[in-house]
Amino acid sequence: MLLLIELTGVSKVYQSKDSVVHALRDIDLKVEKGEIFGIIGHSGAGKSTLLRCVNLLEKPTSGTVKVGDVVMTGLSEKELQERRKKIGMIFQHFNLLSTATVRENIAFPLKISKYPKKAIKQRVDELLELVGLAEHGDKYPAQLSGGQKQRVGIARALANDPDVLLSDEATSALDPQTTDSILELLLDINRKLGITILLITHEMHVIRAICDRVAVMEQGRIIESGEVLDVFLNPQHATTKEFVSQVSEELDTEILRSKAEGRIVRIHYMGEMAYEPILYETVRATDATFVILQGTVSRMKETPYGQLIVELRGSQEDTDQIIERLRSRGLEVNIIL
Structure with a gap:
């Protein structure tokens, strides 16, 4: 087993003048290289905070985060910015530049990394082909459907050839048919590129469709985890049973x-x-x-x-x-x- 992501004792506390919120409580998580790992939970369970702790967009209050052989929590800000280039992120609401074309959106992280123009064009062409948008490179986001916008977001996340792809509710703003097409794309990317995908969702359908393993979160803790088939067939916690019921027919x-x-x-x-x-x-x-x-x-x-x-x-x-x-x-x- 080759680990690519490892969180050990990770906690996150938000403290204000009037309150203390424990968003994450002593999280231990191991994601193997090349797998698709899903994290499921209701709103407020801590999923997004956990995901953002992987690339340290949220800095843990305590604990360590390791990606590959790099301890992320031990890096300086400059080192962290460099390391983040190898951790792609897909967002729920696409986060595209509205005044830039599809090509320009995908090329944006490469320009920041100061790639040569020729290399940028070649990489963007490859990614447009990969995500099925080869004929849409010169369009603007407003001319695209929701599914096409998310494909641009995925291509942009892959621009720097990352080791890890983080998916933050990437399909929750899409209709069921478009959701399935995006999940198929993520599965195809995982197979072709061998890229490790860590995704969060509140839909068991997403977990069942493409994930190898799953962790269930509630109130900042992981309450159950394991192989998707094992968790689906034998859920232990009430919250897990509730999620499994989303994709199981009720029996009277x-x-x-x-x-x-x-x-x-x-x-x-x-x-x-x-x-x-x-x-x-x-x-x-x-x-x-x-x-x-x-x-x-x-x-x-x-x-x-x-x-x-x-x-x-x-x-x-x-x-x-x-x-x-x-x-x-x-x-x-x-x-x-």
């Missing part, structure tokens, strides 16, 4: 209880098992039957994932045997009723 257990003739179970499939007739084969080996009450097959990043709500009708012995055999095949089976 009272209606099921009144209609059920057998045992109702929830079966989770992962990987290629989502497309195999495991349930049919397992039930066929007994005298029981089954009824599918609800089912979905989707993907979490690149992993197929399926969920079935099934009523097993048969003897206690047969249904116990079915559940045991399904679990022995690596499926997660939860008894609902």
